[in-house]
Amino acid sequence: MPTIDIRTTQNVTIEYELASLWERMAALIIDVVIVGALDFVAVMLITSAVGTGDGSSLFLGVVYGLLPICLFMLYQLLSEILADGRSWGKRIMNLKVVRLDGEEPGLSDYLLRAVFYIVDFLFSIGILGALLISSTRKRQRLGDMTANTTVIRTKHQVQFGLDDILKINTLNNYEPQFPAVRQFNEQDMLLIKSIIARCSTYANPAHREALDELVARLCQQLDITVIPRDKITFLKTLIRDYIVLTR
Numbered sequence: 001m002p003t004i005d006i007r008t009t010q011n012v013t014i015e016y017e018l019a020s021l022w023e024r025m026a027a028l029i030i031d032v033v034i035v036g037a038l039d040f041v042a043v044m045l046i047t048s049a050v051g052t053g054d055g056s057s058l059f060l061g062v063v064y065g066l067l068p069i070c071l072f073m074l075y076q077l078l079s080e081i082l083a084d085g086r087s088w089g090k091r092i093m094n095l096k097v098v099r100l101d102g103e104e105p106g107l108s109d110y111l112l113r114a115v116f117y118i119v120d121f122l123f124s125i126g127i128l129g130a131l132l133i134s135s136t137r138k139r140q141r142l143g144d145m146t147a148n149t150t151v152i153r154t155k156h157q158v159q160f161g162l163d164d165i166l167k168i169n170t171l172n173n174y175e176p177q178f179p180a181v182r183q184f185n186e187q188d189m190l191l192i193k194s195i196i197a198r199c200s201t202y203a204n205p206a207h208r209e210a211l212d213e214l215v216a217r218l219c220q221q222l223d224i225t226v227i228p229r230d231k232i233t234f235l236k237t238l239i240r241d242y243i244v245l246t247r
Contacts (some may be wrong), residue, residue, distance in 0.1 A: 004138055004150065005206050006102050016152040018139045019095045021130060024151055027089035028121070034088055035075050039068045069122065077114040081107065086154075094155035100138065100148050109147040116143030176241035180222045189242050192218075192235050199232065211235075 002018045019027075043064060050060065079087040085097030085105055097113065099105050120129035120141040129141040138150050195214055199207045215231045218224075218238065228234040 002137075002139065003206075004100070004152070006098065006100060016098070019093075019151040019153050021134045021139075023093050023095060023153070024133060024139075025126075025130070027087065027093040027095055030089035030092055031075065031079075031087050032072070035068065035072045038075070039071050042067060042071065069118065073114040073117060076117060077110050080105075080110045080113070085110075090151070094153055095151050096154045097149050098152055100150060105147070105149055109149055112147040113143040113149065116141070116146060119143075176244050177237055178222055178224075178241045179245065181238050181241045182245050183221070184242060189239055192239060196232060196235055 004016055004018055006016060046060070046063060046067075076087055080090075080097055083091065086095065090096060097105055097110075099109065120126075120132070120143055132141045132145075133139050136145075138144075140150050144150050192214070195207075195211060199211050211231050215234060216227060218235075219227050
């Protein structure tokens with residue numbers, strides 16, 4: 001599975017799995033079905049309100065032709081804004097839109113992605129978008145390139161709960177070693193757990209670099225002057241301390 005390294009705003013490099021072409025197409029088909037249902041309802045409402053007389057036939061023809069396109073772009077824009085880069089299709093397929101520079105995608109990014117659906121999929125019947133996603137290194141269609149985004153898989157990311165963290169080690173008769181860990185929150189601990197899991201599963205240079213940067217930043221925030229040599233053990237200790245101090 002192709003991956004991409006993204007440096008977060010916390011200056012930590014994390015490797016994400018890029019969504020495949022078939023996953024993105026499946027998400028798109030789901031979205032098209034949803035928009036098709038919305039378009040059907042809208043057409044029924046417009047027809048009942050305007051009627052079908054000869055004087056309105058041309059107007060209705062234009063409206064019916066443009067309505068599904070406008071609805072689809074509006075649906076993509078609003079769903080990705082409101083659901084953190086995930087339309088219903090992407091949510092079902094465990095996909096998410098991210099920026100390549102680690103920043104959170106903004107309104108302009110989602111708007112560019114929505115508008116370029118016309119070029120990527122409508123005008124080219126999906127051929128252009130499919131070719132670009134399957135051939136570019138970062139699996140980007142034109143909408144992604146203009147917005148500096150891509151689509152990643154999320155089912156292996158941020159899928160850890162505190163129940164998983166508790167399985168790292170026993171906490172019986174445990175005395176916290178780093179009380180200052182209370183300054184962090186659960187999301188911070190989930191990020192640490194994610195790094196531990198990925199470094200254990202995929203021992204590659206990108207994950208080792210992410211591990212080193214994460215430990216260095218944590219030590220800085222905890223006022224630890226000497227960076228621990230066993231970084232994985234250090235991170236597990238922080239998680240255990242957090243659980244004991246906040247449960």
